[in-house]
Amino acid sequence: MDKMVQGKNLILVVDMYGCPNRCRHCWLGHMPNRKMEDSADEWIFNYFKPYFENITYYSWLREPDFCDDYRERWTKDIQLSRGIMPQRFELGSFWRIVRDRSYVKFLKEVGVKRVQLTFFGLEETTDRYVGRKGAFKELLQATYILIKNEIAPRWQAFINEGNKEEIVQLLPLIEELNLYDRCAEFGVPFSFFVHAGSCDGENRKLYGIRINKQDIPKAIIPYFLHYDKVKTEREWCELLKEEPKSVMYHNEKDIVLNISNCFDVYFNFTHMTPNWKIGNLKEDKREELIRRIIDEDTQALKLAGKISIGELVRKYGDFQSDKAFEVGDYKSYLLNRYIDGQ
Ligand code: SF4
Incomplete structure (x- = not known):
């Protein structure tokens, strides 16, 4: 012990x-x-x-x-x-929802109240972004199956410069499918939100087409997640260029x-x-690995401590860019630019 x-x-x-x-x-x-x-x-x-x-x-x-x-x-x-x-959180597999009719019953049994479904635009674009033909149709089918089983569908959409017009087109689609009323009939709320996502993992490769703040279509603004906390890259650069602290990640x-x-x-x-x-x-070695976990000792975290946010901005920030970011996502983006270059 x-x-x-x-x-x-x-x-x-x-x-x-x-x-x-x-x-x-x-x-x-x-x-x-x-x-x-x-x-x-x-x-x-x-x-x-x-x-x-x-x-x-x-x-x-x-x-x-x-x-x-x-x-x-x-x-x-x-x-x-x-x-x-x-x-279970708000997670479920839309892939399985449409392939296995008993799966939605399982989700209900284990207390899932809401399932998030992800769109990237209309059919062709969503299929391409999910990496699978048929994904868009499956998302719609999953939406109906969830509603009938009194589980709320929560649509999220990722927006960028390439798909922004199609994200707008999701609004009339939601109307056409009558999703708010259909959900109300089954006593569950329908919800829809849009964001640009973080800028790590695969999404970082989409930095080049990240949405510019002024290009977020007006119709989408009421649905844009934390819109009041989103600023352009140039604004973050100005605000953070003298920041002496480092980007810190820490387990509580x-x-x-x-x-x-x-x-x-x-x-x-x-x-x-x-x-x-x-x-x-x-x-x-197990003891060593546990030590690294407790001490939060990884190469990336060591590197993160060696550079201030201000330096990251001066090295990697684009003072001309209008790309939309929340501050946490922007700091991760800058830090990963630095870490990947080491
Ligand atoms: S590819 Fe990534 S984002 Fe997409 S469903 Fe799988 S884990 Fe989730």
Whole structure:
């Protein structure tokens, strides 16, 4: 028991099955799908068991329930967890909703009240951004199935310079499909919001077409997430150019570990690239890996501490850019520019 880390909860989020999609905004970054061996869950749990009193286990890191035995899987996640049980949040797999009619019943049974569905525009664009033909139609079908089962669909849309007009066209589509009234009939709220997403993972590759603040269509502004907190890159550059602090990521009571299908471990700070890796469960010494977790000792965090936000702005900020950012996303973008160049 002397090894026990006091005052911290551990949340293990493991990519045991992969994801049916390859979204172009995916903050995690694209990884090959590889089913981990069935015993990996217990092995990973036991790895951390001597060190943490409370451990919550999730068998999915990407889209949930991408395994046929999702019911048993969920039960196993609960059985494995100790102290704090896993939650469902607003997550569900639209891929599975349209392929397996009993899946929506399962979502209801486990208390899912709302499922988020992601659009990138109309059919062709959404299919292209999700990386799968048929995705848009499936999203619409999933919307109906959820409503009929009294689960609220929450549509989110990612906007950029390339798809901004199509995002506007989602508004008449919502009207045409009568989604607010349909939902009301089944006693659930319909909601829709738009944002530009963070600028890490795959979405960072879309920096070139990131939406300019003044190009956000007027009709979309009421739906734009935290619009009052969004500024242009040039405004952030001016505001932050003398900032002496560094970009800091830090775990409070909960330590969330994202674990890839080859046992690489990351904090859930920004994306999963080599500099952000804490280590590998199979390759590194366990005591050392636990130390790195507790001390938050990764190459990326070391680098982050060596440079101020002001320096990042002066090195990588574009004082002419009108690209729209919330401050946290902009700082991550700048920091990753620096880290990737090391
Ligand atoms: S955003 Fe979610 S659904 Fe899309 S590729 Fe990433 S993990 Fe899969």
